[in-house]
Amino acid sequence: MAQPPGRALIVGAGLAALRGAESLRAAGFSGPLTIVGDEPHPPYDRPPLSKHVLTGAVAADATTLPGRHGLAADWQLGTAAVSLDRQARTVRLADGRALPYDRLLIATGTRARPWPNPHEGRLSGVFTLRGRDDAAALRRALAAGPRHVLVIGAGFIGCEVASLCRQLGLPVTLVEPGATPLSRVLGSTVGGLIGAIHAGHGVAVRCGSEVEWLEAEGGRLVRAHLVDGGSIATDIAVIALGAVRNTDWLEGSGLSADCGGVDCDARGYVLDTDGQPDPHIAAAGDVARFPHPLYGGRRVALEHWSHAVAQGIHAGRLLAGAGPEVPYGALPTFWSTQGDLVVKSAGLTEGADAVAITQGDPAAGRFVALYGREGRCIAAVSVDSARWLPAHAELVAARAPFPPRGAATDRPKAVTILEPGLP
Structure with missing residues (x-):
């Protein structure tokens, strides 16, 4: 079985990174393996964060994924990668250290898109939901019994949070500029059907509306003002405006990457700005943008749990040199529990x-x-x-x-x- 020489480095410590590391080891790589994560937590499962964690059924720190202890890996958690030098084959961390690699897996995922006004986004009562700490903080706020919850954005996370608030008996308004909830993903026909179900469960659904600014008193959120001049009194706002892919640290590396992801070829190798694959670097999970064979080679970047697993496994085998370098093209699947x-x-x-x-x-x-x-x-x-x-x-x-x-x-x-x- 083929095995690459030297060191393997994985940047990112989420689901795709963990499955990539497991696959790398399973395919026969026995060299030094380092895994870098910007959060202090070991890999954890994200789907429960917007569901069971918010209800209190599962503690945020009980979402840790099994499997990391058998990897013989050097875990560098709580320190973000800030740059990549492909000529020297090193990744520089925020603390100034430079980590060498011979095989690199980019699995840096996404972060929550923030509220556009940074000052308003830092108000007490304003939350985003992406990481474990976000979920723990929002759970505490919901458990305190707020008078009203405002969810800004009716994508999957927004709909999940809104329906969960109704499960907890909390008044909630869901504001969405589109024609229906989930219209950007499922279209307004199916989105309208799902929106009607949420409305039937007591969610105040306000589509075709947009929040312009957030008002505070004493540093705490009290009201959201709409573009049309209306307002909503609320003491909690959950910003659910989608995700931003973590590619900033790749600026200047010569790789083809932007806010939409890092580009890969059909096998999974990352492309440089000339469109040529770098045989030492692969990508997997939310951050990877790749040509999907089922859709005519259209480049897609997917934020799906099953995709992170499948592409992580594929990338690990690829970097280990195990088996034929076949195109990755797993059928995208996704689920969302909304109440x-x-x-x-x-x-x-x-x-x-x-x-x-x-x-x-x-x-x-x-x-x-x-x-x-x-x-x-x-x-x-x-x-x-x-x-x-x-x-x-x-x-x-x-x-x-x-x-x-x-x-x-x-x-x-x-x-x-x-x-x-x-x-």
Whole structure:
């Protein structure tokens, strides 16, 4: 089994980094392995942070992932990487040290997009939710019984937090500039159906609205002012405006990277600014932007748990020199628990020109939506209907004709083709 010489360095200490390290070792790499993380915590599971941790069912420090102790790795936690010198093959840390590498895995992930006004973003009562410490702080605030919670942004995290507030019996308003919740990801047709479910559970859904500024008294949030002149009295605001990929430290390295991710070739090697792969560097997880074979080689960067696992494993084998260097192209899958509502997806909705409800009934709050592009299935989303999703995922993986042919149990007799309403 082939094995690269020298030192392996992984920058990032999340799920993709851990699975990459495990894969590197499993593929036969026995050299020195160093793992760098900007947070002081060992790798932990992020999905519970916006769910069980906020309810208090799971403590934030109980989300640590197993497996790190068997890696024979040197863990450098609590110190961020600040620059990469590819000629010297070193990564410089914030404390001034330079770590050498012969094989480098970039798995720096993302951070929460902050509120655009830094002063307002630091007010007492204003939160983002990305890391373990964020979740612990927000949990304490929610447990204190706020009079009202405002969630700014109705993506998956925003919807999860809003529904969780209703579980806790807290009044909550969800503000979103788009036409519906989740419209940027699922389109306004399916997003509208999910939004109606949230509204039925008591979430005050205000779409087509935008918060302009946050007002404080004595350094504490008291009110959010809207662009249209209205305002919302609130003592907690959760900023859920998406994520920013952690690529700043790669500036000046000669790699092709920007706020949308670091570019990789089909195998997983990182590209330089001339479009040439660096055979010593791979990337995995949220930060990696790569050509997906299922979508015509379109470059995508995915923030999915299953993707971090699969691409981390692939990158570890790649850097270990184990097996053929095949393109990475796992089918993207994702899930979101929003109160008692479970949303799961397979494939990517971007570019869809049609959507159809192919199982269940939206009026009952349980259905599957299948997305098509140019007569082919490209994605499927299930709402409280996970048992139907695997069959739809097979259609997506096979790029089967859209709309689907043939009969199926619980499929509407007449499948109506709708506009997806994607931006």
